[in-house]
Amino acid sequence: MEDAQMNRYIENREEIETARHALKTALANGAGAARISLNMGIQNAFAVLDGKLDKLHMANDRSLYIQLYAKGRYGAFSTNRIEKGELEHFIKEAIAATTLLAEDKCRTLPDSSLYYKGAGKDLGQFDPTFLELDSKKKKEIAFSVYEETEGKSKKLISANSEYGDYLDYQYMIDSQGFEGESILSGFTVSAECSVKGRGDARPDGWWYENSLEFKRLEIGGCGNKALDRALAKLNPKKMKSGKYRMIVENICSSRVVSPIITALGGENIQQKNSFLLDKLGERVFSEKMNLIDTPHEYGMSGSRYFDGEGIATKNMSVIENGKINTYFINSYYANKMGVAATIEGPSVPKFSAAAYKDEYKNLSLNEMIRIIDTGILVTGFNGGNCNTTTGDFSYGVEGFFIKDGVILHPIREMNITGNIIQLWNNLIFTGNDARSATRWQIPSLAFEDVDFTGL
Amino acid sequence: MYNSYLNLFGVTQEDLKKLIDIALEEGGDYADLYFEHSIANELALRDKQVNAVGSHIDYGVGIRVISGDQTGYAYSEITTMSKMVEAARTAAKIATGSKSRYTAPENVTLLGGNNFYPIAKGWDETFVTDKIPYLYKLNDIAFGLDSRVVKVSARISDSLTKILFFNSLGETFADMRPMVSIICSCVMEENGKLENGSASRSFRMGFELLNDTIVEEVAKEAIAKTSFLFGAKQPKGGVMPVVMGSGSSGILLHEAVGHAFEADFNRKQTSIFCDKMGKQVCDKSINIIDDGTITANRGSVNYDDEGVPGQKTYLVKDGVLNSYLHDRISAKYYNTAPTGNGRRESFRYIPIPRMRATYMDSGTASEEDIIASVKYGIYADNFTNGQVQIGAGDFTFFVKSGYLIENGKFTQPIKDINIIGNGPEALREITAVANNNIIDNGTWTCGKEQYCAVSCGMPSVLVNKLTVGGCTNE
Numbered sequence: 001m002e003d004a005q006m007n008r009y010i011e012n013r014e015e016i017e018t019a020r021h022a023l024k025t026a027l028a029n030g031a032g033a034a035r036i037s038l039n040m041g042i043q044n045a046f047a048v049l050d051g052k053l054d055k056l057h058m059a060n061d062r063s064l065y066i067q068l069y070a071k072g073r074y075g076a077f078s079t080n081r082i083e084k085g086e087l088e089h090f091i092k093e094a095i096a097a098t099t100l101l102a103e104d105k106c107r108t109l110p111d112s113s114l115y116y117k118g119a120g121k122d123l124g125q126f127d128p129t130f131l132e133l134d135s136k137k138k139k140e141i142a143f144s145v146y147e148e149t150e151g152k153s154k155k156l157i158s159a160n161s162e163y164g165d166y167l168d169y170q171y172m173i174d175s176q177g178f179e180g181e182s183i184l185s186g187f188t189v190s191a192e193c194s195v196k197g198r199g200d201a202r203p204d205g206w207w208y209e210n211s212l213e214f215k216r217l218e219i220g221g222c223g224n225k226a227l228d229r230a231l232a233k234l235n236p237k238k239m240k241s242g243k244y245r246m247i248v249e250n251i252c253s254s255r256v257v258s259p260i261i262t263a264l265g266g267e268n269i270q271q272k273n274s275f276l277l278d279k280l281g282e283r284v285f286s287e288k289m290n291l292i293d294t295p296h297e298y299g300m301s302g303s304r305y306f307d308g309e310g311i312a313t314k315n316m317s318v319i320e321n322g323k324i325n326t327y328f329i330n331s332y333y334a335n336k337m338g339v340a341a342t343i344e345g346p347s348v349p350k351f352s353a354a355a356y357k358d359e360y361k362n363l364s365l366n367e368m369i370r371i372i373d374t375g376i377l378v379t380g381f382n383g384g385n386c387n388t389t390t391g392d393f394s395y396g397v398e399g400f401f402i403k404d405g406v407i408l409h410p411i412r413e414m415n416i417t418g419n420i421i422q423l424w425n426n427l428i429f430t431g432n433d434a435r436s437a438t439r440w441q442i443p444s445l446a447f448e449d450v451d452f453t454g455l
Numbered sequence: 456m457y458n459s460y461l462n463l464f465g466v467t468q469e470d471l472k473k474l475i476d477i478a479l480e481e482g483g484d485y486a487d488l489y490f491e492h493s494i495a496n497e498l499a500l501r502d503k504q505v506n507a508v509g510s511h512i513d514y515g516v517g518i519r520v521i522s523g524d525q526t527g528y529a530y531s532e533i534t535t536m537s538k539m540v541e542a543a544r545t546a547a548k549i550a551t552g553s554k555s556r557y558t559a560p561e562n563v564t565l566l567g568g569n570n571f572y573p574i575a576k577g578w579d580e581t582f583v584t585d586k587i588p589y590l591y592k593l594n595d596i597a598f599g600l601d602s603r604v605v606k607v608s609a610r611i612s613d614s615l616t617k618i619l620f621f622n623s624l625g626e627t628f629a630d631m632r633p634m635v636s637i638i639c640s641c642v643m644e645e646n647g648k649l650e651n652g653s654a655s656r657s658f659r660m661g662f663e664l665l666n667d668t669i670v671e672e673v674a675k676e677a678i679a680k681t682s683f684l685f686g687a688k689q690p691k692g693g694v695m696p697v698v699m700g701s702g703s704s705g706i707l708l709h710e711a712v713g714h715a716f717e718a719d720f721n722r723k724q725t726s727i728f729c730d731k732m733g734k735q736v737c738d739k740s741i742n743i744i745d746d747g748t749i750t751a752n753r754g755s756v757n758y759d760d761e762g763v764p765g766q767k768t769y770l771v772k773d774g775v776l777n778s779y780l781h782d783r784i785s786a787k788y789y790n791t792a793p794t795g796n797g798r799r800e801s802f803r804y805i806p807i808p809r810m811r812a813t814y815m816d817s818g819t820a821s822e823e824d825i826i827a828s829v830k831y832g833i834y835a836d837n838f839t840n841g842q843v844q845i846g847a848g849d850f851t852f853f854v855k856s857g858y859l860i861e862n863g864k865f866t867q868p869i870k871d872i873n874i875i876g877n878g879p880e881a882l883r884e885i886t887a888v889a890n891n892n893i894i895d896n897g898t899w900t901c902g903k904e905q906y907c908a909v910s911c912g913m914p915s916v917l918v919n920k921l922t923v924g925g926c927t928n929e
């Protein structure tokens with residue numbers, strides 16, 4: 001980030017001095033070590049419902065998150081009451097409570113050699129336009145998104161749209177000398193349409209766009225997409241239960257990746273609550289599966305130089321040709337398990353198509369549908385869950401039946417069920433269409449032999 | 456209590472009146488101020504030690520202006536007059552151009568009388584050392600119950616939220632809302648196979664909730680639920696009868712119909728039930744209630760977050776759709792009284808129609824007879840989460856465990872399956888209601904735009920047809 005940009009927001013902010021004071025107060029009152037995080041934010045939203053401004057919402061937040069390490073004990077506290085006297089009292093009480101716990105020698109600040117040392121290039125996370133946009137413009141954008149839906153279909157019952165923007169600033173300091181800050185802005189538009197379906201049904205469709213940079217926000221088309229997606233859901237049919245090929249659209253494909261990320265988490269590994277326990281270095285998934293983390297990509301949501309402990313992020317291979325290359329382990333669970341800390345979680349995880357044959361390396365969703373020939377395109381999930389310990393999952397789905405390489409009709413009231421490890425061993429290929437709007441860069445995904453239950 | 460809350464937030468009634476005047480200076484029909492001070496504490500046991508503690512303070516005021524059915528909202532974490540005036544002027548912008556002009560009522564009415572969550576000992580009088588022994592006891596019971604237990608984690612979370620409310624109708628109240636949850640999760644290992652399970656209890660109560668009985672109850676339930684899973688498997692899926700066991704099966708009501716009865720969706724014509732008011736929606740023996748008045752219940756409210764008394768609302772009476780769940784905006788739209796369902800996560804959020812404790816009245820059948828009537832289907836009584844598509848009416852809930860029913864008897868234990876159905880159809884397909892309604896007191900939290908504590912209940916019922924997830928060939 002360019003210093004000048006950040007300075008426009010944080011110049012003379014007394015909250016930063018308050019964070020430094022909180023650290024001193026903690027150390028002066030019995031904490032052997034401490035980490036203080038200051039979080040400040042601004043949010044604005046303008047919502048339009050059926051042609052009228054429905055809601056305007058504006059907010060400013062700031063709070064301190066205080067992690068204390070006192071006599072080998074640990075406590076985590078937060079407050080948005082940061083006036084000096086009250087804060088000092090809060091910290092003293094917090095230390096007193098912490099020292100009443102059992103000793104836990106694994107609770108320490110990280111190995112300081114792992115800290116981010118600064119001097120990274122701008123990651124393109126903050127757009128100063130945020131500080132310049134006025135309410136009139138924001139309202140106009142919200143209306144322009146709505147207007148794309150207006151009068152477009154006799155079946156349209158209700159449409160709403162929203163423009164929102166936000167700024168998040170974090171300053172972190174600890175007693176080992178780490179000091180870091182980050183600032184992030186974001187701009188979003190969204191739309192949702194309800195249409196008259198068969199009987200009493202009123203299927204809806206939504207769409208959203210998100211960008212860290214205002215000029216890259218794709219405002220045009222958002223309302224149209226929401227309406228098109230709602231109309232596409234008319235007259236759904238329930239399919240016969242059976243095994244189908246499945247494509248999961250990029251808008252929702254992270255749903256079948258998140259159980260893997262959860263299972264790779266240090267807490268779940270240490271607590272024996274992971275279907276990937278004792279799998280480090282083993283090939284677990286399809287050899288076609290390659291997942292990497294790329295935390296330093298310019299302009300990507302999620303890019304960062306350090307995690308919540310100050311540990312420097314770096315490019316890493318998470319899964320390579322189906323083999324587990326890393327767990328996400330913070331200092332605490334690293335100490336508990338007697339292993340090296342890695343990082344608390346992924347920043348910008350993405351798939352690599354390196355292992356596919358050439359004709360599968362750069363597929364659009366339409367090409368995936370054509371190649372799949374017959375199957376089900378999942379465009380949304382409706383509830384469901386995955387057992388983190390076993391990997392068994394069952395999810396409600398919505399989407400479309402594909403026949404002869406084209407979409408035939410929407411489906412309704414269907415579930416998919418199976419085991420995540422098995423599912424990912426049935427990976428056919430991934431698309432080239434990860435959405436720039438999301439932190440997890442997960443494209444559309446195609447799988448063989450998925451159990452769908454319907455009729 | 457009222458005056459002490461004025462002091463807590465550093466305001467006088469004159470300040471509150473002035474802020475309402477400013478909020479409505481551009482016009483608008485209604486405004487309210489919602490001051491909140493909350494302290495939430497947690498204490499956690501992991502790896503046989505109580506080794507993590509936390510405490511979190513949140514403080515601020517939300518200022519809302521309603522003009523027609525439009526809402527302006529802003530909040531401030533600092534309750535100096537200058538910051539609150541700034542927030543009030545921001546919220547007021549929604550009414551710019553409005554013709555209505557506000558005249559303050561002559562008198563201020565102090566609301567009071569409801570006391571659905573009396574406290575014997577408040578969390579502000581309780582110390583960490585008071586709570587620690589209960590977590591160790593829970594841990595010891597859990598490990599002592601079964602040699603297959605390899606990990607136990609447990610947590611006590613408590614909070615005390617102080618609310619001061621004032622609106623343009625001259626109504627004001629102060630409320631102190633307690634909440635406590637005790638949660639136990641465990642991992643068990645059998646022949647190299649791992650399973651996890653959990654149990655919880657949550658109430659609007661003080662320290663008096665914690666006692667040996669509840670600790671033992673939660674530990675035993677967590678172990679029993681986890682142990683059950685070793686013999687269970689995902690069944691063959693398809694459309695079949697589902698017997699919903701009493702208690703936590705109230706998730707069916709929450710997802711299948713509760714959200715669709717929330718009046719904001721109906722006002723916008725996006726709910727599948729928006730044309731059904733006054734019409735028969737299920738068997739005439741069925742009554743469905745949303746209740747904010749159950750003593751110490753997680754969903755109870757003395758007053759909701761827009762100053763409407765907590766109350767008991769019949770959503771379905773004798774099988775007929777009787778009422779939606781209203782906030783002030785929807786009540787005005789439908790020309791009816793608000794039902795006390797205007798709730799919010801905190802001062803950072805606008806109140807919207809939310810459920811409280813949603814349940815079905817008991818019927819006359821016995822659970823045994825209902826199970827015996829099923830030739831092939833499933834029985835479900837342990838759930839984790841659910842969801843609904845309001846417009847299409849398709850809802851789901853995830854069954855953590857249950858049984859396959861074959862020829863009227865439990866056979867194979869089952870686990871980890873999603874069930875999907877359509878709200879209006881599922882309601883019509885309830886053909887038997889048992890005489891055993893109970894409220895489930897787990898840590899139910901609804902996630903409609905913002906988090907909100909709720910609860911649910913149900914007698915055992917037979918739903919003739921639902922789509923059960925599972926493998927497609929055994």
